[in-house]
């Protein structure tokens with residue numbers, strides 16, 4: 001809600017932070033009778049990149065609105081921060097009492113360009129034997145995934161044919177990828193049911209989402225990873241303390257193999273036969 005509001009405000013036009021308008025300051029070089037406006041800013045983010053800007057009268061409402069937008073955005077950001085801190089405190093308290101709270105904060109910190117660390121890929125390789133296709137990828141992650149074929153954002157893996165032994169960690173963590181986890185999982189299930197693929201898929205643990213509960217029923221087996229995965233960023237740097245948990249999903253004929261291998265990193269369960 002608050003994040004949407006921020007996007008809306010940003011789309012409305014110029015937003016000024018830490019800025020204010022002043023009128024008729026003493027010592028003005030202009031005539032006393034003339035209304036004299038200046039725009040000031042603490043941090044040097046005015047459109048002229050300075051901290052002070054003289055305005056004509058007709059510019060005043062434009063900058064008043066920009067300042068109001070900036071203040072509203074700041075207020076939203078404060079509320080988001082306060083809420084997140086409250087949630088973190090509650091989670092910490094719950095965890096002290098031995099209650100595991102999964103993915104309460106969603107994925108606001110995640111990025112579509114976060115990659116799966118090689119250790120997890122090696123477990124996937126043990127289950128699948130080999131990775132024929134990675135349908136959501138890029139050349140950097142292929143350094144250790146080494147799929148025979150991979151699709152990138154430009155190819156759009158959702159529009160390409162899927163085949164063979166598939167590893168998939170779909171993009172998420174940005175507004176434009178919001179629905180992709182579901183779409184990639186649906187495509188994997190359809191391709192499995194058509195006999196085109198066996199697959200291991202990595203998703204955020206979304207136990208609360210109705211679509212996830214429904215689609216899980218069609219997955220062969222599942223591993224809820226005990227530790228939060230420190231994904232690698234575009235420079236290969238592990239991301240500290242991700243705030244969410246992840247699940248590996250298996251679509252294939254060898255659930256025992258998957259359960260055996262993935263039990264080393266989490267709680268495993270067989271779902272559909």
Ligand SMILES: C[S@@+](CC[C@H](N)C(=O)[O-])C[C@H]1O[C@@H](n2cnc3c(N)ncnc32)[C@H](O)[C@@H]1O
Nearest residue numbers: 115116136137138141151152153156157169171
């Ligand atoms: C979460 S990363 C996973 C990368 C890699 N497969 C891994 O496991 O580490 C998702 C990748 O999918 C790419 N991507 C985004 N949209 C895509 C699309 N429509 N089709 C294929 N790849 C896409 C992103 O650029 C990103 O490199």
